Amino acid sequence: MAKQLYWEDVADGSELTPIPKIATTQMLVKWAGASGDLNPAHYEDTFAAAQGLNRAFVQGQLKRAWLVQLVTTWIGDEGTLKKLSCQFRAVDWPRFMASLTDPKEGETWWCKGNATKKYVQDDEHLIDCDIWVENGKGEKTTPGKATVALPSRGKS
Amino acid sequence: MVSVDELRGMIGKEAKVEVTQIEKGMIKKAAEAIGDPNPLWQDEKRARKTKYGGIIAPPGLLITAMMSGSRPEGSMPFQRLLAGGGEWEFLLPIRAGDVITSTTALADVYEREGKAGKMLFFIFETIHKNQLDEVVAKSRSTLINY
Numbered sequence: 623m624a625k626q627l628y629w630e631d632v633a634d635g636s637e638l639t640p641i642p643k644i645a646t647t648q649m650l651v652k653w654a655g656a657s658g659d660l661n662p663a664h665y666e667d668t669f670a671a672a673q674g675l676n677r678a679f680v681q682g683q684l685k686r687a688w689l690v691q692l693v694t695t696w697i698g699d700e701g702t703l704k705k706l707s708c709q710f711r712a713v714d715w716p717r718f719m720a721s722l723t724d725p726k727e728g729e730t731w732w733c734k735g736n737a738t739k740k741y742v743q744d745d746e747h748l749i750d751c752d753i754w755v756e757n758g759k760g761e762k763t764t765p766g767k768a769t770v771a772l773p774s775r776g777k778s
Numbered sequence: 779m780v781s782v783d784e785l786r787g788m789i790g791k792e793a794k795v796e797v798t799q800i801e802k803g804m805i806k807k808a809a810e811a812i813g814d815p816n817p818l819w820q821d822e823k824r825a826r827k828t829k830y831g832g833i834i835a836p837p838g839l840l841i842t843a844m845m846s847g848s849r850p851e852g853s854m855p856f857q858r859l860l861a862g863g864g865e866w867e868f869l870l871p872i873r874a875g876d877v878i879t880s881t882t883a884l885a886d887v888y889e890r891e892g893k894a895g896k897m898l899f900f901i902f903e904t905i906h907k908n909q910l911d912e913v914v915a916k917s918r919s920t921l922i923n924y
Contacts, residue, residue, distance in 0.1 A: 652807075653811040656808040657808065673860075674858070674894070683861065684811075684812065686838065686864065687812045687814075691813075702868075704867070705865070705868070706838065706866050707865035707866065709862065710860070710862060710863050711863075766863075
């Protein structure tokens with residue numbers, strides 16, 4: 623794990639360490655099982671097509687979970703994720719599998735973010751961030767916001 | 779077809795309760811599915827040294843309570859359903875062994891004209907409490923019916 627991030631280390635506009643993600647049909651099935659969201663639109667192409675969405679597409683909640691990973695990795699063990707929101711603005715389609723373990727060539731997504739506001743409230747050192755998932759074309763398909771509390775060097 | 783006014787009559791009434799037993803295996807499976815190697819979710823020895831004193835669940839693990847459990851079945855007039863997004867407020871960590879009770883109610887319904895015609899936006903609010911009756915999280919989710 624990287625060293626702990628402190629509130630003083632962050633400036634307005636500071637970048638959250640980006641995380642690359644590859645959605646595969648396999649990952650979608652794993653997530654369906656782990657989350658209990660068994661909507662067939664995420665593993666059955668004909669079902670998704672009947673909804674006008676071409677083929678099985680990435681669960682919004684999985685992209686939300688990627689954003690949680692982006693933020694919780696950045697803030698480290700001593701940081702606390704207080705709030706997170708996101709909008710599923712555009713649909714993403716997973717890569718197909720080339721073998722039991724490897725995806726075919728294709729799109730890579732990135733989870734990214736920026737600090738937008740630093741403040742102290744009720745004795746907590748807080749940071750607001752813009753966060754998003756962008757697709758292989760650099761389009762933000764899943765924009766959102768997060769608020770985190772970080773440890774401060776000013777406090778023992 | 780059911781009118782928006784009729785649907786609005788269900789605001790606050792359609793409370794649904796879902797109980798989730800949080801287990802280590804479930805936390806591990808979720809972390810693996812996401813591809814999130816954070817030791818806080820999986821490495822007991824390492825997590826014990828943090829302020830949490832042990833493994834916790836990734837914030838927002840309880841999605842079934844937020845999504846599938848929250849649909850007022852039969853009352854959505856259109857066939858297609860899409861998740862529009864959500865908001866989470868995390869108040870306390872959730873640990874393996876916790877029993878979480880998630881209570882969902884319809885908070886708002888409104889209509890908008892989209893590219894594909896009329897779309898209905900359903901906003902659900904969920905309060906998640908642990909076995910000590912402490913509120914661990916609050917969430918809001920949007921489902922689009924069109």
